[in-house]
Amino acid sequence: xxxxxxxxxxxIAKIYLALVLLFLYVPIFTMAAMAFNRSPLYELPFxxxxxxxxxxxxxxxxxxxxxxxxxxxxxxxxxxTVLGTAASLAFARYQFRxxxxxxxxxxxxxxxxxxxxxxxxxxxxxxxxxxxxVAETCRAILPAAYCAPxxxxxxxxxxxxLSLPYVIIVVSARLADFPKSVEEAAATLGATPWQTFWRVSxxxxxxxxxxxxxxxxxxxxxQFVISYFLAPPGVTTLPVEIYTAIxxxxxPEINAISTIIIVVxxxxxxxxxxxxxxxxxx
Amino acid sequence: xxxxxxxxxSIFSLTGPAYLWLAVTIFLPLSAMxxxxxxxxxxxxPRPAHFTLANYAAFFQKSFYLPLTWWSLQLGFWTTLxxxxxxYPAAYALAKKIKGRWREALFLLIVLPFWSNALVRxxxxxxxxxxxxxxxxxxxxxxxxxxxxxxxxxxxxVVIGLVHSYLPYMILTCYISLQAIDDSLMEAxxxxxxxxxxxFRRVVLPLSLPGVVSGAVLIFxxxxxxxxxxxxxxxxxxxxxxxxxxxQFTVTSNWPLGAALSFTMLGIVILFFLVLYPVLKKRGxxx
Numbered sequence: 262x263x264x265x266x267x268x269x270x271x272x273i274a275k276i277y278l279a280l281v282l283l284f285l286y287v288p289i290f291t292m293a294a295m296a297f298n299r300s301p302l303y304e305l306p307f308x309x310x311x312x313x314x315x316x317x318x319x320x321x322x323x324x325x326x327x328x329x330x331x332x333x334x335x336x337x338x339x340x341x342t343v344l345g346t347a348a349s350l351a352f353a354r355y356q357f358r359x360x361x362x363x364x365x366x367x368x369x370x371x372x373x374x375x376x377x378x379x380x381x382x383x384x385x386x387x388x389x390x391x392x393x394x395v396a397e398t399c400r401a402i403l404p405a406a407y408c409a410p411x412x413x414x415x416x417x418x419x420x421x422x423l424s425l426p427y428v429i430i431v432v433s434a435r436l437a438d439f440p441k442s443v444e445e446a447a448a449t450l451g452a453t454p455w456q457t458f459w460r461v462s463x464x465x466x467x468x469x470x471x472x473x474x475x476x477x478x479x480x481x482x483x484q485f486v487i488s489y490f491l492a493p494p495g496v497t498t499l500p501v502e503i504y505t506a507i508x509x510x511x512x513p514e515i516n517a518i519s520t521i522i523i524v525v526x527x528x529x530x531x532x533x534x535x536x537x538x539x540x541x542x543x
Numbered sequence: 544x545x546x547x548x549x550x551x552x553s554i555f556s557l558t559g560p561a562y563l564w565l566a567v568t569i570f571l572p573l574s575a576m577x578x579x580x581x582x583x584x585x586x587x588x589p590r591p592a593h594f595t596l597a598n599y600a601a602f603f604q605k606s607f608y609l610p611l612t613w614w615s616l617q618l619g620f621w622t623t624l625x626x627x628x629x630x631y632p633a634a635y636a637l638a639k640k641i642k643g644r645w646r647e648a649l650f651l652l653i654v655l656p657f658w659s660n661a662l663v664r665x666x667x668x669x670x671x672x673x674x675x676x677x678x679x680x681x682x683x684x685x686x687x688x689x690x691x692x693x694x695x696x697x698x699x700x701v702v703i704g705l706v707h708s709y710l711p712y713m714i715l716t717c718y719i720s721l722q723a724i725d726d727s728l729m730e731a732x733x734x735x736x737x738x739x740x741x742x743f744r745r746v747v748l749p750l751s752l753p754g755v756v757s758g759a760v761l762i763f764x765x766x767x768x769x770x771x772x773x774x775x776x777x778x779x780x781x782x783x784x785x786x787x788x789x790x791q792f793t794v795t796s797n798w799p800l801g802a803a804l805s806f807t808m809l810g811i812v813i814l815f816f817l818v819l820y821p822v823l824k825k826r827g828x829x830x
Contacts, residue, residue, distance in 0.1 A: 274636035281633045285656050291677045292667035344561040351557035374768025376785050377805045380792050384579045385572035422568035483660040500662045519663040526659040534651050
């Protein structure tokens with residue numbers, strides 16, 4: 262191809278990608294801009310104001326939903342990262358029967374529609390919570406509100422299930438990059454398995470674990486469908502609260518909280534990008 | 544402990560917690576729902592339940608479930624098609640035309656919205672599509688006399704919102720396939736006399752097909768389960784199978800029927816996977 266035609270096609274490629282980015286970002290920026298517009302009916306011309314963020318600060322429902330979301334996301338991140346990393350280590354180090362099957366079992370949480378998983382969890386947790394032995398044991402450890410089929414605990418159970426496959430995939434990708442011989446060398450030189458893990462494996466897979474943890478956090482913080490079916494009346498997470506609010510009426514307050522959420526999740530993903538190369542290019 | 548026993552013990556203790564968790568939250572609930580779908584009374588009602596196939600029969604007998612399902616499948620088809628038509632050229636441009644730091648930055652910008660809140664992104668379209676929204680305002684700025692356009696709460700609005708939500712998936716999977724194609728293959732075809740279009744049709748497209756198929760699966764499957772998107776953008780006239788399932792669980796509390804409908808949806812998903820299995824297998828699944 263001549264240099265001239267290749268310059269033209271490169272130009273077309275750039276313009277096309279710019280249009281695609283416009284399509285992806287214009288709605289989000291419009292939504293965010295309206296959070297700073299004074300009119301409660303989204304009327305133009307645009308008048309800058311922070312009243313919607315101020316009224317957010319006194320909206321107890323939304324604030325409580327926000328703190329629920331954060332608490333659940335943090336606990337989810339810790340549990341999913343620890344359990345997922347452990348499983349990835351087993352997959353990376355050992356060849357065993359059932360290994361492929363176990364890896365295939367990670368696909369259902371990703372590929373089955375969340376609606377199906379969410380409703381299935383509701384049915385199952387309802388049954389389990391009504392088994393007397395389970396209910397008594399739970400109430401002996403936790404306050405009664407946490408033992409209901411719809412509770413923060415069951416939301417957490419669901420979020421971890423959805424985060425685990427991502428954690429295992431991301432950490433496994435990192436583990437595949439470093440040879441097992443490094444660990445074997447440590448073992449040969451007399452390190453115990455724990456020493457090998459903390460002094461050799463851990464520092465190598467740490468970036469993968471950080472990326473996995475951020476993925477897990479984002480999965481939980483943004484999760485709507487599962488939380489929607491498992492949220493008890495009155496106790497909700499941010500996405501569920503927003504959904505309820507949208508169905509009642511659009512107000513710029515929803516724009517304000519949505520803008521905060523978008524900034525938080527995009528910020529987290531920008532940090533993740535430092536640790537994990539999207540798209541599998543090395 | 545023998546070394547072999549020790550190894551089994553390590554595998555067990557490393558994978559046990561994660562898989563126990565998945566069993567309790569995914570696999571047992573799916574079994575529980577299958578059981579529930581075969582009952583004639585909701586578990587919410589304190590009455591002894593009996594086994595029945597009536598809930599599955601309802602799917603075929605009641606006149607509105609088949610059109611509802613057809614509507615959901617169509618939504619999946621259109622969304623997947625538009626994602627391909629918009630996403631494939633974008634992936635191609637990114638993989639073959641843009642180089643270096645620009646490529647990295649653009650790639651990140653494309654996948655970034657996809658990791659932000661889905662609900663918020665759908666909500667953002669109401670700001671664009673409503674009367675006096677962005678599109679309407681822009682049109683009146685150019686043509687003050689034009690009639691108001693109001694496409695919020697319509698079928699196209701739902702498709703636009705869904706394409707916006709799932710486009711990054713298609714770009715991502717196509718990009719991975721496309722950038723794995725060695726440029727020398729394309730040069731070889733060209734030096735043997737093939738036209739640009741022929742090179743694309745006979746070399747590039749077949750080699751990137753697995754990426755297209757993975758993208759289609761990742762889009763089609765969640766779209767046929769969607770209920771929040773049509774609820775927010777589609778208004779009262781748009782009804783999907785997903786929305787009906789949601790109502791069975793949250794409004795009418797007919798759990799056995801909802802469970803049967805959920806399982807029917809799962810059946811459709813599995814059928815879809817089986818059809819595409821040969822292509823997916825060649826690709827080495829998703830991981």
